[in-house]
Amino acid sequence: MFGRGVYMCTYEGLKRVMRPPPSSSADPLLLFPPLLQQQQQQQQQMQLQPLYQRIVAGALAGISGWLVIYPLDVIKSRLQADALAPGQNKYANMSDCFRVSYRQGGMRSLYSGLGFTLLRAVPVASVILPCYDATYYLLSQYVDE
Numbered sequence: 001m002f003g004r005g006v007y008m009c010t011y012e013g014l015k016r017v018m019r020p021p022p023s024s025s026a027d028p029l030l031l032f033p034p035l036l037q038q039q040q041q042q043q044q045q046m047q048l049q050p051l052y053q054r055i056v057a058g059a060l061a062g063i064s065g066w067l068v069i070y071p072l073d074v075i076k077s078r079l080q081a082d083a084l085a086p087g088q089n090k091y092a093n094m095s096d097c098f099r100v101s102y103r104q105g106g107m108r109s110l111y112s113g114l115g116f117t118l119l120r121a122v123p124v125a126s127v128i129l130p131c132y133d134a135t136y137y138l139l140s141q142y143v144d145e
Contacts, residue, residue, distance in 0.1 A: 007065030011129050014057035019049060054130040062125025066117055071110035075101065 075097050082091050091097035101109050 004065070006068045007061050007125070010064045011057050011061035011125075014060055015049060015054065018053045018057065051130060054133060055126045058129035059122045059126040061129060062121035063118055065125070066114070066121050070114055070117065071098075071107075074110050074112065 075094055078097050078101065079091060079094060082089050082097070091100060098110075105112075
């Protein structure tokens with residue numbers, strides 16, 4: 001869950017950073033709620049970002065999500081492999097596995113194999129997240145919130 005939170009927050013944050021600023025924010029018509037709502041809808045339609053920006057944001061979100069969660073994934077994998085040999089377990093629990101792994105190889109041991117994961121994560125996230133945006137946009141046109 002935490003990794004997905006970082007993943008989606010990074011994606012949305014990067015899209016906002018890359019989005020061009022609105023032309024005029026001091027419009028006196030914004031004081032009237034119906035006009036504000038209409039203008040927000042128009043801005044929302046106008047703020048469809050270029051595909052390349054969404055692809056870059058998706059790729060960077062995929063990287064950041066895995067950088068945050070990868071040590072826990074390594075620990076999980078080591079515990080699963082350790083459970084395959086009953087009676088010969090090297091680790092008592094998750095914290096013991098973390099402690100032993102860190103003592104044996106430092107932080108580097110918790111990121112072993114990250115390169116291959118990122119090679120997979122970048123193209124996956126750069127396709128899935130823009131597709132998510134497009135699907136959300138299309139569905140919002142036909143379904144009232």
